Amino acid sequence: xxxxxxxxxxxxxxxxxxxxxxxxxxxxxxxxxxxxxxxxxxxxxxxxxxxxxxxxxxxx
Amino acid sequence: xxxxxxxxxxxxxxxxxxxxxxxxxxxxxxxxxxxxxxxxxxxxxxxxxxxxxxxxxxxxxxxxxxxxxxxxxxxxxxxxxxxxxxxxxxxxxxxxxxxxxxxxxxxxxxxxxxxxxxxxxxxxxxxxxxxxxxxxxxxxx
Numbered sequence: 001x002x003x004x005x006x007x008x009x010x011x012x013x014x015x016x017x018x019x020x021x022x023x024x025x026x027x028x029x030x031x032x033x034x035x036x037x038x039x040x041x042x043x044x045x046x047x048x049x050x051x052x053x054x055x056x057x058x059x060x
Numbered sequence: 061x062x063x064x065x066x067x068x069x070x071x072x073x074x075x076x077x078x079x080x081x082x083x084x085x086x087x088x089x090x091x092x093x094x095x096x097x098x099x100x101x102x103x104x105x106x107x108x109x110x111x112x113x114x115x116x117x118x119x120x121x122x123x124x125x126x127x128x129x130x131x132x133x134x135x136x137x138x139x140x141x142x143x144x145x146x147x148x149x150x151x152x153x154x155x156x157x158x159x160x161x162x163x164x165x166x167x168x169x170x171x172x173x174x175x176x177x178x179x180x181x182x183x184x185x186x187x188x189x190x191x192x193x194x195x196x197x198x199x200x201x
Contacts, residue, residue, distance in 0.1 A: 019107060
């Protein structure tokens with residue numbers, strides 16, 4: 001259930017990034033590339049945040 | 061002039077003969093339809109797929125009880141951003157929801173959240189279609 005919630009959260013992140021970048025760019029290839037980049041940044045950011053929290057919890 | 065610039069210019073020329081209000085109404089009625097009307101077909105397909113995916117997934121996740129005017133009136137305002145799919149869902153389900161649907165807390169239902177996000181995104185897409193059509197008309201004048 002937890003994994004499904006995470007998956008759904010990531011999917012809505014992908015949808016929002018695709019739509020927002022579709023408004024910004026005109027070229028469809030650029031839209032997909034830029035949205036994948038933004039999505040990777042979001043996932044990376046969440047992953048880093050989780051790692052930092054784990055390290056802080058372990059340190060305390 | 062790069063290929064992309066040429067394509068953007070072509071899009072602007074196509075958008076020059078279009079009515080901004082009609083582009084906005086079409087975009088509101090069906091996600092991507094406004095951009096299709098403006099001649100930006102591939103962008104229209106991307107917008108259609110992304111917004112409709114979120115909306116349909118939301119409706120399925122909420123057991124077809126996401127759209128209801130009396131039970132979720134504030135959520136309905138957001139959902140109405142994607143006019144066609146919301147009205148179609150309302151027509152199919154009749155807006156009636158059972159005990160389970162009534163018990164849904166709007167802040168904790170991921171299905172409701174998905175449909176609301178899809179609707180709010182489509183408001184932005186409709187504004188973009190209007191703005192592009194108006195800009196195209198202004199440039200061609």
